[in-house]
Amino acid sequence: MAEAIDVVMNEATHRFEVTLGGETAFAEYSLLRDALVLPHTVVPAAFEGRGVGSALARTALxxxxxxxxxxxxxxxxxxxxxxxxSEWQDLVHPDFRARLGLPA
Known part of the structure; x- marks a missing residue:
């Protein structure tokens, strides 16, 4: 059975985090009045192929x-x-839609 991926929002570090086997994957964030900025994601090589990055993205979004x-x-x-x-594309801030090739 696949190991459950538990994503935690760590407000102290401004990161969504997953810790497995003593290592931590994370997606940094900052909150603005009307937006969630996602500047950086780190997924250790040991986590690759386990859906950790996708879990971080789904939780943040x-x-x-x-x-x-x-x-x-x-x-x-x-x-x-x-x-x-595509189910997340409606969330993209107008200033970033063109960068992702999405209609305005």
């Missing part, structure tokens, strides 16, 4: 949706995830 925030995906991983998963 879900947080944005729940709180009525638009997303500014500066991080190439987050931008790529959104491009591949």
């Amino acid at each position: 879900g947080y944005a949706r729940q709180h009525g925030l638009k997303v500014k995906p500066i991080c190439p991983f987050m931008a790529g995830f959104i491009k591949k998963h």
Whole structure:
């Protein structure tokens, strides 16, 4: 059975985090009045292929949706995830839509 991926929003470090086997994967964030900025994601090589990056992205984007925030995906991983998963594209901030090749 696959190991459950538990993503935690760590407000002290401004990161969504997953810790497995003593290592931590994370997606940094900053909150603006109307947006969630996602500047950087780190997934250790030991986590690759286990869905950790996708879990981080879904949690961060879900947080944005729940709180009525638009997303500014500066991080190439987050931008790529959104491009591949159309169900999250409505969250992209107008200033970032062209960067992702999305209609205005």
